[in-house]
Amino acid sequence: MRKNFTAVLLAGALAGTLALAACGGDDSGTGGSDDANTLNIVGYSVLEQANAGVISAFQDTDAGKGIEFKESYGASGDQARAVIAGQDADEVHLSLEPDVQKLVDEGLVADDWKDNDTKGICTQSVVVMVVRTGNPKNIKTWDDLIKPGIGIVTPNPASSGSAKWNLLAAYGSVLGEGGSEEDAQAYLQKFFANVAALPDSGRDATTAFTSGTGDVLLSYENEAILAKQSGTDFDYIVPDSTLLIQNPCAIVDGASAKAQDFMDFQKSEEGQKLYAATGYRPLMDVGDLDVDGANDPTNPFPEPATLLTIDDDFNGWADANTKYFDENDGIITKIQAEAGE
Known part of the structure; x- marks a missing residue:
């Protein structure tokens, strides 16, 4: 049975509106917030609305309870340069691998960031x-x-x-x-x-x-x-x-331990279904989906x-x-x- 994600999308859009109020973060430097219950997410521009539903669903899990998010979105290359310049980041979710590589070269992301089941890809x-x-x-x-x-x-x-x-x-x-x-x-x-x-x-x-x-x-x-x-x-x-198109995500050095929990959720079947709801092609088989806005909602990809x-x-x-x-x-x-x- 196919699932329609319109309700999920609307809830995610509301969550995204609320999250925007928390965007920006402080200027204390790269490596996340001093608050272990706050995750700083730095992403490329198109990701903003898609992340809203994923973040909201993660906060409903045991791992995500009590976790607050500060989010920053913009052109991918600009975002990588901002993190190098000191912008707070626990996770970067950028448009392409060379932007993450800039952070590896600066010692801000581990060399082995791609050594996982998705080869470092989140969407x-x-x-x-x-x-x-x-x-x-x-x-x-x-x-x-x-x-x-x-x-x-x-x-x-x-x-x-x-x-x-x-x-x-x-x-x-x-x-x-x-x-x-x-x-x-x-x-x-x-x-x-x-x-x-x-x-x-x-x-x-x-x-x-x-x-x-x-x-x-x-x-x-x-x-x-x-x-x-x-x-x-x-x-x-x-x-x-x-x-x-494969968009990489990586944990920044010094990030909160909760950053890995969030990334695991993003890559999970539930997380990928939520990304699919806003038009991303899931990383694995998540079953039949109806995706509003697609040319054929019953065969969206x-x-x-x-x-x-x-x-x-x-x-x-x-x-x-x-x-x-x-x-x-x-x-x-x-x-x-x-x-x-």
């Missing part, structure tokens, strides 16, 4: 194309994005983790069809020529698009589903070729014809981040700069 999704209601520009494929007159909205890879997922999905769509690196680079040159806006974060990109900018928004599938749950009027497309992964198609983030996004020599960085973006 996952795929890259989708969000279009105006009724899809007036008839956008269905990656080739459609580079047609004349198409305005693309995607976050800026200088600050946003979601931007890197989006751009690698676009690049990989060419490689997945047998194209060469040169072909993929030529495609991205045309892609950037059509970019209408590069907001700082995934959430800012959604706001720009819903405010009228562009014809297509590259986004996380979960962000599109959550926006539709909230009443936003647009459509989204899961392209035949897309990229699996269709399998794309080609699902690229960072490890299999881009040799892992350690290589991909340098090859494509190095601030001086990255392939995509250079294409973006040449396009004046």
